[in-house]
Amino acid sequence: MTDELQLNISGFEGPLDLLLELAKKQKVDLTKLSILELTDQFLIFVKNHINQLNLTADYLVMASYLAYLKSKLLLPKEENTEADDLEYDLTKRLIHYNAIKIASEKINNLFQEGKDFFTRQFDEKFVVSHKIVINVTFHDLLNTYLKIEKNRKKINFHLDKNHLFTVEDGNKWLKYFFNKNNLEWENLFSYLPKQIENIILKKSAVVSILQASLKLAQDGKLEIYQSESFKNIQIRLKDNHGQK
Template structure:
């Protein structure tokens, strides 16, 4: 099994002021020693207060400099494993559930420690190799390398047809533009009557006298006549004008409602 010194990544020279020293009643010393003893079942974890361990760890972290964050992470892993191992001891055993035994947990811990040791060992070995800018350097005149890209298209005729169809649809998109209409509206006709009847006290006036003088033929002229008829009926309904027609198909006469 990997020793605690190897787990610490070869940092035996770490000062005592940087180590996490615990005082938990049943144990007094570094946390890595406590973990080693617990792993070998040489200390009773039942007597160890995990709450006190957490409080002492947090107090130690507050005093630790930012340069030792890696050390704090290692100690946090150790404290977590101690808390997990004690929780397994406190929990009652249940039948019918396959859960790891104490020996299995110890084996898992040893595996994690060896794995962490290997990772950190490889990390340190990288810094032992020659480094760019320190042991070797770039040449003064950098070399420019050209790149040759050869594109090979793997498509079929159907793919080409579909792609061309999608491109044609995007290219031939037409925007619908509605031109303003020259047809007369009912609001236009109401304006004709309103302007012509203002101050008019002469009595009945012929309906056609209210229409614009620039009468047009075709559909424009028909829209003018239809809008005038609709406006006349609306103004009559609102009580603003009176209308009369002596007989069918004869001329229609209009006057303001207040004309007596």
Template structure:
């Protein structure tokens, strides 16, 4: 056997024999270790040499009166059958063929080798708390808010109204009301002056019972009519002081 093959432990004082198989889980692991001793790719593995190494190991273990597990003995029997099938002429009625059985064994050994390598790479990665450490919790930042503007609710509503008004067209609706036209005022003042000889207040020329809006319009129109008649020389105007009643008489 090769030096890389599993080594048997020495007898302990109570005459019990033990075998040290570090990390092995069954006969396939033993086959994989023996296959690696051939120093070739698993796809180019010599099945006959592997069978001979395995059977030699089992024979040595049984010679030392070691209680070999049943799985190892079953694998040894199957490998002995595979070795005889590979050496003897092939029986066409036997399925599967010995070459197919040998190929299946190679594929299982390749799969086991890939699994063991993946497990080794996984266990070799850095571990948190041993090789790498988590980042510490960052300290909080104190936020200082300094207001640049101070506005009341009224200021906010007024600003919103100003912005809203710029986007809405202004519509002015003038309510209809009764007014006295300039022609009506001229006729009224001329008629009233013609019927009076002495000075009279312009306000006395207005009709009675006028509403407030209509009265203001009549006062304005009568004043303009009086100025027009004075310009024509038909009446005279007099006023004793500021805000005093405007007096009118026929010229």
């Protein structure tokens, strides 16, 4: 059984491709062929090769169209108004099929890169990686760190206590608060001296006035309030300075 459709129709005998080639060269008029004979031979060929998928894929579409065309041609003439159009469409389809077949053969004959050999898929550039592995224990690292710390230049910090503020200084600043005789809440640190620029002295002043306010609150002379952590500390004079 041949794998190529052989036609014997209207005086032409040979493969379908030859028929199309002759039609292209205008040596055969496709419109003069018997569509019914072509359809019958085409359908028989497809039926005999139904299990060959490579052939079935190429011919099934055309076979279904020819079967539809045959059904139209077999109708009575008065009911078959589409027959002429369908025959003309079939001619166009056959010519179109031939053009696709020629184009596919040209594509298959084109150079195909990598068809007969495989190229390397990695970059030719190589990266050399150097990894230094130090084989030491935790005690080795600790001893080395202690040696470095021992040899490091010592920084001597000297704090001059004579230039720090005391609780008495805080009480002195809060005298302005008591002199106002105000029962409203006020910011404790608003009574710090404004002219202090040294950061250490500023911290010393904050500690001094805070200690003084705590002692005064303990003695019942003022109240202290803070809404939440790190917010301003508020103070106010206790009514009658704690006397009832």
